[in-house]
Amino acid sequence: MTTQSPPPSRASAQLSNTKTTVEFRVALAAMAIVALLPLGVGNAYWLGVLIVSMYFAILAGGWNLLAGYAGQFSLAPATFAMIGAYTTGLLNHYYGVPPLLGIVAAIVVSGLVGLLLGRAVLRLAGPYLALTTLSFAEIMRLVAANSIDITRGDLGLGVAGLLDSRVGWYYLFLGALTVLLVLFYLLLRSKAGLFLQAIRDDEVAARRAGVDVVFWKTAAFALSAAASGFAGALYAHFAELVTPELGLIAQTGLILSMVVIGGMGTLAGPIIAAFLVYVLSEWLRDVGGYQLVVFAALVVIFARFFREGLWGLAMAAVRRWRQA
Amino acid sequence: MSGIDVDLAVNGLITGLFYALMAIGLSLIFGILKIVNFAHGEFYMVGAYAYTLIALALGVPVWVALPLAFVVGAALGWLTERTLMRPLYAGYTSWGLMRDEYAVIVTFGLSLFLINLVDKVIGPYAYRGPPLVETSRIVLGPVLISGHRLLAAGIAIAVIAITAALIKWSFWGQQIRAVSQNRLGASLAGIDTAKASAIVFMLSGGLAAFAGALLSPVINASPDVGVFPAIKSYIIVVLGGMGSVPGAIIASLALGVIESFGAVYLSYQYRDAFGLILLMLFLLFRPQGLFGEKGREV
Numbered sequence A: 001m002t003t004q005s006p007p008p009s010r011a012s013a014q015l016s017n018t019k020t021t022v023e024f025r026v027a028l029a030a031m032a033i034v035a036l037l038p039l040g041v042g043n044a045y046w047l048g049v050l051i052v053s054m055y056f057a058i059l060a061g062g063w064n065l066l067a068g069y070a071g072q073f074s075l076a077p078a079t080f081a082m083i084g085a086y087t088t089g090l091l092n093h094y095y096g097v098p099p100l101l102g103i104v105a106a107i108v109v110s111g112l113v114g115l116l117l118g119r120a121v122l123r124l125a126g127p128y129l130a131l132t133t134l135s136f137a138e139i140m141r142l143v144a145a146n147s148i149d150i151t152r153g154d155l156g157l158g159v160a161g162l163l164d165s166r167v168g169w170y171y172l173f174l175g176a177l178t179v180l181l182v183l184f185y186l187l188l189r190s191k192a193g194l195f196l197q198a199i200r201d202d203e204v205a206a207r208r209a210g211v212d213v214v215f216w217k218t219a220a221f222a223l224s225a226a227a228s229g230f231a232g233a234l235y236a237h238f239a240e241l242v243t244p245e246l247g248l249i250a251q252t253g254l255i256l257s258m259v260v261i262g263g264m265g266t267l268a269g270p271i272i273a274a275f276l277v278y279v280l281s282e283w284l285r286d287v288g289g290y291q292l293v294v295f296a297a298l299v300v301i302f303a304r305f306f307r308e309g310l311w312g313l314a315m316a317a318v319r320r321w322r323q324a
Numbered sequence B: 001m002s003g004i005d006v007d008l009a010v011n012g013l014i015t016g017l018f019y020a021l022m023a024i025g026l027s028l029i030f031g032i033l034k035i036v037n038f039a040h041g042e043f044y045m046v047g048a049y050a051y052t053l054i055a056l057a058l059g060v061p062v063w064v065a066l067p068l069a070f071v072v073g074a075a076l077g078w079l080t081e082r083t084l085m086r087p088l089y090a091g092y093t094s095w096g097l098m099r100d101e102y103a104v105i106v107t108f109g110l111s112l113f114l115i116n117l118v119d120k121v122i123g124p125y126a127y128r129g130p131p132l133v134e135t136s137r138i139v140l141g142p143v144l145i146s147g148h149r150l151l152a153a154g155i156a157i158a159v160i161a162i163t164a165a166l167i168k169w170s171f172w173g174q175q176i177r178a179v180s181q182n183r184l185g186a187s188l189a190g191i192d193t194a195k196a197s198a199i200v201f202m203l204s205g206g207l208a209a210f211a212g213a214l215l216s217p218v219i220n221a222s223p224d225v226g227v228f229p230a231i232k233s234y235i236i237v238v239l240g241g242m243g244s245v246p247g248a249i250i251a252s253l254a255l256g257v258i259e260s261f262g263a264v265y266l267s268y269q270y271r272d273a274f275g276l277i278l279l280m281l282f283l284l285f286r287p288q289g290l291f292g293e294k295g296r297e298v
Helices: A013-040 A044-069 A077-095 A099-120 A126-146 A166-189 A191-201 A203-208 A213-239 A249-262 A268-287 A291-305 A309-323 B003-033 B040-057 B062-088 B093-121 B147-169 B171-181 B183-188 B193-219 B227-240 B245-265 B271-285
Strands: B137-140 B143-146
Touching: A013 A044, A013 A166, A013 A268, A044 A077, A044 A166, A044 A191, A044 A213, A044 A249, A044 A268, A077 A099, A077 A126, A077 A213, A077 A249, A099 A126, A099 A213, A126 A249, A126 B093, A126 B227, A126 B271, A166 A191, A166 A213, A191 A203, A191 A213, A203 A213, A249 A268, A249 A291, A249 A309, A249 B093, A268 A291, A268 A309, A291 B062, A291 B093, B003 B040, B003 B143, B003 B147, B003 B171, B003 B193, B003 B227, B003 B245, B040 B062, B040 B093, B040 B193, B040 B227, B062 B093, B062 B193, B137 B147, B143 B147, B147 B171, B147 B193, B147 B245, B171 B183, B171 B193, B183 B193, B227 B245, B227 B271, B245 B271
Parallel strands: none
Antiparallel strands: B137 B143
C-alpha cells in the first residue's frame, strides 16, 4: 500500500527542465527508430497499423498536455479529432476545398471549439469536469451521427485523399508527430510549462503566485484540442472517410489507456506507449481478440500500482542500474 | 391533456423508476467518496446478464434469479470498493492532488474492462431475459403497457421505497449519511468509514444490477447495454444534486417524463441529447443541482 511515491510535483525549474529534456531526447530517439521502420516493414498492412499508431500518438500527446501537465481531466480528446475530421471533410465534400487548406481550417476550428469549452469549464474540476466534457463528447457525436442530411450519419462522409503512397503517408504522420513533439517540448521548457504544472499541483497557490490561471487553463484546452483536430483531419484524408465513430467514448478510452500506461505528465511516455498499445493490440487481435480486455486491465493495474506508468518504471530501473 | 399525453406521462414515469434504481446508487457513491463511478453502467449490464443466464442456463425460476442478480451486483460492488476504492481514503495522503483523476481512470478502466471481458467471454450477441409474466399488452384507459413492465415498475417502487427508508432510518443508513456529510467527523465519532463505503458500493452495485435484471426482457443484454443507462444516471445525479437521494429519485422521474415527451414532440433522433444538454447547463450554471446544498471545497 505504501510502495507509491507522490507524483512529480513542485519540482524546481531546473530539475523540471532537465527531466523534460531527457524525456524529449528519448522521444526523439524513438521517432528516429520509427523513421527507419519502413525499411524493414514492407507490408502495407503493418505500415497502416503504424500510421494509425501515430494518429493515436498525436492524440495521446495532446491529451497528456491537458490532463497530465495542466491537470485538466477532459474526457473529450477523441471528440476534437472528430471535429477536426469533419471540418476538413465537410469543406472538401461540399466546397471542394483542397485537403491541405482543410487541415489548416481543422486545426483552427477544433482549437476554437477547445477554447470555448475550456472557457466554459474554467470553474469545474474533478468529477464535474469529467462529466461535463463527457456530455460534450456525447452531444457532439450524437449531432454528427444524426445530422444525416449533412454528414450522412453513420454511413460516413467520403473525402478526397491526399497522397497515393502509403510510405508517403507514413512520413507525413511522422513529420506531424515530430513537429508537435518539438512544439510541446519548447512549450514545456518555457515558463508556460511551469505555469501549467503549477495549476495542476495547486491552482489556488498558482493564482496567488501570480499565474494567470484563466489564460493558461484555456490555452491548454485550445492547444490540446488543436492537436487532436490536426490528427483527426490528417486521418480523415488518410482513410478518405469521416464517421462519427472517430468520437466514440471507446476511442477516448484508448487514448486514456495509452497515456496512463505510458506515464501521465511525461513527454515521452504517452507517445511511446501509443505505439506499444496500438501495435500490440493489432497483434493481439490476430491471437484471439483479447486486446481491449488486456489494455483495460493494464490501465486499472497501472493506475492502482504504478502511477508513473512505463516511463516511471523505466526511470526507476535506470536509477537502480546506475546505483549497482 | 389528451390520451397520448397521459400515455407518455405514465410511460415516462415508469422509465424514470428504472432510472432511479441506477441513480440512487451513483448518488450514494458520490456522497460518500466524492467521485463519479464511471463503471456504474457495467453493474447494470452484469445484472442483466446474471438474471438472464441464471434463469435460462440454470433453469432457475425468475423470482429466484431476480434477487440473485442483486447479489451478483452487490458482490461486484464490494470487490470494486475493496480493490480499487480503498486508496481514495486509506492513507495515500501524499497524492491527494491526483485523487479525482485516479478515480476517473480506474472506474473508466474498469468499465472498459468489464464491457470487453463480457464481450469475449459471453459474446457480443444480445440475450433476451425471460419476462416475469407472460401477458401481452394491458390497456388502462389511454395507457398501453406490457404486463412485465407494469409488474417491474411495481417492484421498482417497492425497492426504491425500501432503500430510501433504510438510508433514512436504519443504523447503517444513518452512518452512511454521517460519513457523506463529514468523513473525518464521522470517524471521530466512532463510525467505521471503510465499512460504510463498502456497504454503499454493495448497495449501489446491487441496485444497478437489479435494474438491469428487471429490464433485461426489454433491453436485451449485450456487453455495452450499460452505457446509456449510466449516462442517464450521471444526468440525474447532476440534476438532483450530487449526493442527494431524494433529489436523485425526483430527477429520475423528471428525466423519464422529459425524454418521453421530448421524443414525440421535439425530436426522436435527439432524445438522448436533451438530458446531456441539461447536464452541461446544470454543471456550468448550477453545479449543486436542484436539491443540493451550495458549498465549495477549497
